[in-house]
Amino acid sequence: MNFDLDDEQRDLASAAGDFLRGAASPADARAALDADDPANAETRPGRSALVDSGFATITVPEDLGGGGGSLLDLAVVAEQAGRVLAGPSFVGYARAAVLLAGDGDRLRALAEGSAAYAVVDDDGPTLDAISADRFLFLRGDDLVCGGGAVTTRAPMDPTRGLAQVAVDGGDVVAGDARLRWDHALRVGRVVLAAEGLGTASRALEIAVDYAKERQAFGRAIGSYQAVKHSLVDVYVQIENLRSLVWWAAWAADQAPDELPMAAAAAKGAVSTTLEAAAETLIQVHGGIGFTWEHDAHLFWRRAKVDRFLLGDDVAAYDEVARLALAAAAASSDASEPSAPSAPSAPAGAVAR
Amino acid sequence: MDFEDTPDEAAWRSTVRSFVEEHRAELGDRRGRRTDGDDVARVRQALLYDGGLVGVTWPVEAGGQGGTPMQQAIIDQELSRAGVPGLINLIGIGMCGPTVIHHGSDAQKDRYLKRLLRADDLWCQLFSEPASGSDLAALRTRAVQTEDGSWRISGQKVWTTLAHVADFGIVLTRTDPDVAKHRGLTMFVVPMKAEGVTVRPLRQMSGGADFNEVFFDDVVVPDSERLGDVGDGWRVALTTLMSERLTLGGGGTEIGMSISSVAQHVARRIGDLSSDRQALARQDFGRAYVDTLGIRYTGYRQLSAISRGAFPGPEASAGKLAGTRVARDLADLSVRLLGDDAAYAESADGSTGWQDAQAGLPGMAIAGGTNEVLRNVLGERVLGLPPEPRADKGITFKESIR
Numbered sequence A: 001m002n003f004d005l006d007d008e009q010r011d012l013a014s015a016a017g018d019f020l021r022g023a024a025s026p027a028d029a030r031a032a033l034d035a036d037d038p039a040n041a042e043t044r045p046g047r048s049a050l051v052d053s054g055f056a057t058i059t060v061p062e063d064l065g066g067g068g069g070s071l072l073d074l075a076v077v078a079e080q081a082g083r084v085l086a087g088p089s090f091v092g093y094a095r096a097a098v099l100l101a102g103d104g105d106r107l108r109a110l111a112e113g114s115a116a117y118a119v120v121d122d123d124g125p126t127l128d129a130i131s132a133d134r135f136l137f138l139r140g141d142d143l144v145c146g147g148g149a150v151t152t153r154a155p156m157d158p159t160r161g162l163a164q165v166a167v168d169g170g171d172v173v174a175g176d177a178r179l180r181w182d183h184a185l186r187v188g189r190v191v192l193a194a195e196g197l198g199t200a201s202r203a204l205e206i207a208v209d210y211a212k213e214r215q216a217f218g219r220a221i222g223s224y225q226a227v228k229h230s231l232v233d234v235y236v237q238i239e240n241l242r243s244l245v246w247w248a249a250w251a252a253d254q255a256p257d258e259l260p261m262a263a264a265a266a267k268g269a270v271s272t273t274l275e276a277a278a279e280t281l282i283q284v285h286g287g288i289g290f291t292w293e294h295d296a297h298l299f300w301r302r303a304k305v306d307r308f309l310l311g312d313d314v315a316a317y318d319e320v321a322r323l324a325l326a327a328a329a330a331s332s333d334a335s336e337p338s339a340p341s342a343p344s345a346p347a348g349a350v351a352r
Numbered sequence B: 001m002d003f004e005d006t007p008d009e010a011a012w013r014s015t016v017r018s019f020v021e022e023h024r025a026e027l028g029d030r031r032g033r034r035t036d037g038d039d040v041a042r043v044r045q046a047l048l049y050d051g052g053l054v055g056v057t058w059p060v061e062a063g064g065q066g067g068t069p070m071q072q073a074i075i076d077q078e079l080s081r082a083g084v085p086g087l088i089n090l091i092g093i094g095m096c097g098p099t100v101i102h103h104g105s106d107a108q109k110d111r112y113l114k115r116l117l118r119a120d121d122l123w124c125q126l127f128s129e130p131a132s133g134s135d136l137a138a139l140r141t142r143a144v145q146t147e148d149g150s151w152r153i154s155g156q157k158v159w160t161t162l163a164h165v166a167d168f169g170i171v172l173t174r175t176d177p178d179v180a181k182h183r184g185l186t187m188f189v190v191p192m193k194a195e196g197v198t199v200r201p202l203r204q205m206s207g208g209a210d211f212n213e214v215f216f217d218d219v220v221v222p223d224s225e226r227l228g229d230v231g232d233g234w235r236v237a238l239t240t241l242m243s244e245r246l247t248l249g250g251g252g253t254e255i256g257m258s259i260s261s262v263a264q265h266v267a268r269r270i271g272d273l274s275s276d277r278q279a280l281a282r283q284d285f286g287r288a289y290v291d292t293l294g295i296r297y298t299g300y301r302q303l304s305a306i307s308r309g310a311f312p313g314p315e316a317s318a319g320k321l322a323g324t325r326v327a328r329d330l331a332d333l334s335v336r337l338l339g340d341d342a343a344y345a346e347s348a349d350g351s352t353g354w355q356d357a358q359a360g361l362p363g364m365a366i367a368g369g370t371n372e373v374l375r376n377v378l379g380e381r382v383l384g385l386p387p388e389p390r391a392d393k394g395i396t397f398k399e400s401i402r
């Protein structure tokens, strides 16, 4: 077993971080929110910069103009995108790459940026709809690519480009596509969780930095346990989320049987963790954290919106439970095993 | 990245598995009521030791095999999968032994280590006292050197797990009250059957009596049983505590009952609930399951890092903190599913497992560093947050207790 990124993935993350820090920032997220028409505001880096960088289409095969990489590669890049609140999301690219597998022309268009896809689910808003020029959706069991009428509303987080899309017409890309659709949705959840991991990590860093600096009653506020411990709780959640994201991305690449559980777990964990990180970021800052001027609410907006994307956290936890219980019922022996004995003191315990 | 066993790991796993299968009946079952006495548990550990499954990571001179942490993790996984009860000498293996390995004399190593691994001798850790738990360095048990060089120990220890069955203990004492409190400490090995040692079992809230208070009344210990230098006991104790980190919740090991036994219990019982209650139970279980997976895979990351030669750092405490939390959540939802039995200490069929689990877990949030102390450690050592001001800086122990 070796559960860690390899050197190439670390290099990839660092290159992606360099690019993304130069191409997007919370200041851009704020500008979108402050725009005259935030619902239709441009996001950064924006579709063409993302496609030109090559990072967005890492999972498209090389001979079609993509990077020929794994979902784990894309996940380490998406984490970097989450740190700077980049838009559009890598989720749409990842889903489109799965859905369009085998359709060389459309994949090539995705990789060169001549087509801007968004994926429309049966319910819930569509991510990055406002910058899309065509939509992928399921009609019956057919995967369809077509146009649609886009309705926007005042956004909570304009970097997500959400809208309601009424699809119509279009061409059938593939029949009998439900399995592929489900797989793409799970891949999307993994990438969404990877972005959220980056957003949560960055929020924690900002909060920790402030806690080291800000003085109250003659001491840095980070020396007070109420502050320190809430930051630690977020840290612990983030490290567990990181493990789930890597595992889920690895599963998508190497162990598809594990993907349903891993993707649902990552989706649930990212909702809970990002929300905790963003709310802690605000709280640790006190009054300044509640201002429009401060970046804290930009992270908070991501948390409050992302949890509803690709199914909400409640649905994700329910799916985890159903999968785990189904597996347990299948493996359970006929006789009722007696309950486990209590953790004896030695079984866990021990000094100081 | 990969989760597959390497060829070496796979070979080791199959060695472990075939040993466990061959001796399945003798090894006992961790499910069901705990009725085994410590003699049964000693025999079990000796059997496992003789089969090469105890202390693999210890040096060969210490009775181990010089193996890797991954080999140990594979043993843990296989024993847990087979439902073999935990080792009785856990504290000896996890804490006392490593301390002797690092700080003991050759004679001590020869005398103690192999017997410890076989559970020929059981060990306990005599650190906490009535007036010093989290603030370990505030301890008062005194050791005074006599003319012939031997030491006389007097004082009281408390919460000493296994002291009632232990043959030896490592005891942290104060040898100089006139220096700062971390500076005047010294560690010894003490025979628990020595004259002047009195052990009184303490009953836990869960009803069992696994820990004790231990009184030392002028107990004579030869200087050759000192571990580390005089006055260097704090540094010696840090070795103990560092090893403890991995024993408790490190490497993704589960705390409390196993997630698979909880899943089977929930799967069996959830149908008894109304549909709206079922939905709530699935939310609780789903959240706890996700936390369990997160902790498990974070443990795998730590294990991978250790396999590459990294030293287990304070990050490992995150596993104990989160593992204790989720174990309590799982115990809670398991008990809820007992229906009318949930409010009683035993179910109508006479089983007590889930109730016992629920009553044992508060101790896990205290033993081995309380939740609050672990959060301090993570906040200061991992996040780099400033320490709290303290009132015991720059003064001697004697001044600190005035």
Ligand SMILES: Cc1cc2nc3c(=O)[nH]c(=O)nc-3n(C[C@H](O)[C@H](O)[C@H](O)COP(=O)(O)OP(=O)(O)OC[C@H]3O[C@@H](n4cnc5c(N)ncnc54)[C@H](O)[C@@H]3O)c2cc1C
Pocket (backbone or CB within 6 Å): A225, A345, A349, A350, A351, A352, B091, B124, B125, B126, B127, B128, B129, B130, B131, B132, B133, B134, B135, B158, B159, B160, B161, B162, B211, B363, B364, B366, B367, B368, B369, B370, B371, B372, B373, B376
């Ligand atoms: C099941 C069990 C087995 C044990 N086995 C052993 C054993 O084998 N050997 C041994 O030596 N000890 C053992 N212990 C003792 C254990 O290590 C101590 O109980 C523990 O370190 C806490 O010390 P204390 O009980 O003195 O509580 P205290 O230190 O008095 O703590 C009381 C409360 O104050 C909080 N607190 C203390 N200091 C701080 C701080 N700086 N910041 C914030 N909060 C703080 C604590 O978190 C706790 O909530 C065991 C304990 C249990 C429960």
